[in-house]
Amino acid sequence: MTASEDTTALRVAVIVGSTRKGRVGDVVAHWFAGLARHREDLDxxxxxxADFDLPGQLPAEATDDMARLAARIEESDAFVVVTPEYNRSFPASLKQAIDVAYDEWHGKPAGFVSYGCRSAGLYAVEQLRCVFVELHVVTMRDTVSFDLFADDVDESGRPADDGETASRVAAMLDQLVWWGRALRAARAERPYVT
Structure with missing residues (x-):
């Protein structure tokens, strides 16, 4: 079997981008991860x-938690970033975490699950796309986005598991798997050049 024929499950890190008290990001991430785990092509x-104590100022040498986060990024084949929209952008905690790693992001794909008011977190996704381009990450065209105050979101922030939502999740994950396998095969053939 060649690297391009590899059907091993894609290792996907679902990153909870908010660390704010009272957040719904963890609820949204676990909801999404539950749907993604139904697929045999994903791990x-x-x-x-919130499980990492990242310093406010990046030190000259990585702390244990910085190294632990970078290792989780390194071992992943692909990412799904779960982000709220704060003031038309994404949280500072997410930017800080993204900056903890560098080479570990290269040559991998990322999808987005966003939420917020009215704009459903899409301004945050727009800005994240610019950041990830700098890290040589391929971002998925389709996103899963929703308004927290819509009728199809419950009081905990969990979206309804309806046909439309399932369709958006499937479309984004199909793209992520395609890119994830293609890029994993390419990285196996030769190291990514930056």
Whole structure:
């Protein structure tokens, strides 16, 4: 079997981007991870940034938690970033976590699950796309986005498991698997050049 024929499950890190008290990001991430785990082509790992004590100022040498987070990024084949929209952008905690790693992101795909008011977190996704381009990450066209105040979201922030939502999740994950396998095969053939 060649690297391009590899059908091993794609290791996907679902990253909870908010660390704010009272957040719904963890609820949304676990909801999404539950749906993704129904697929045999994915091996899903939830990476909650609240579980890492990242310093406010990046030190000259990585702390243990910085190294632990970078290792989780390194061992992943692909990412799904779960982000709220704060003031038309994404949380500072997410930017700080993204900056903890560098080479570990290269040559991998990322999808987005976003939430917020009215704009459903899409401004945050727009900004994240710009950040990930700098890290040589391929971002998925389709996203899973929703308004927290819509009728199809419950009081905990969990979206309804309806046909439309399932369709959006499937479309994004199909793209992520395609890119994830293609890029994993390419990285196996030769190291990514930056």
């Amino acid at each position: 899903v790992d939830v990476v909650d940034l």
